[in-house]
Amino acid sequence: MLxxxxxxxxxxxxKGSSQxxxxxxxxxxxxAQPLSPEEKAALKFEHD
Structure with missing residues (x-):
């Protein structure tokens, strides 16, 4: 995903997009934000 x-x-x-x-x-x-427990679970799931 990343x-x-x-x-x-x-x-x-x-293309030089400012967006x-x-x-x-x-x-x-x-x-820079710490991952929420849901995000950590999602990342772990993606890598398994």
Whole structure:
């Protein structure tokens, strides 16, 4: 899921999209937040 989002962002950034930059900033903000228990469970599920 994250890899897919990175691919989309890369293609948008190659077009110089300011929306992609905003999404990048949003992702950075989300990464800075600790994961909720639901998110941890979802990540564990994805990797199993």
């Amino acid at each position: 890899a897919e989002r990175r691919r989309k962002r890369a293609s948008l950034l190659s 992609a930059k905003k999404r990048d900033d949003d992702d950075d903000a989300a990464i």
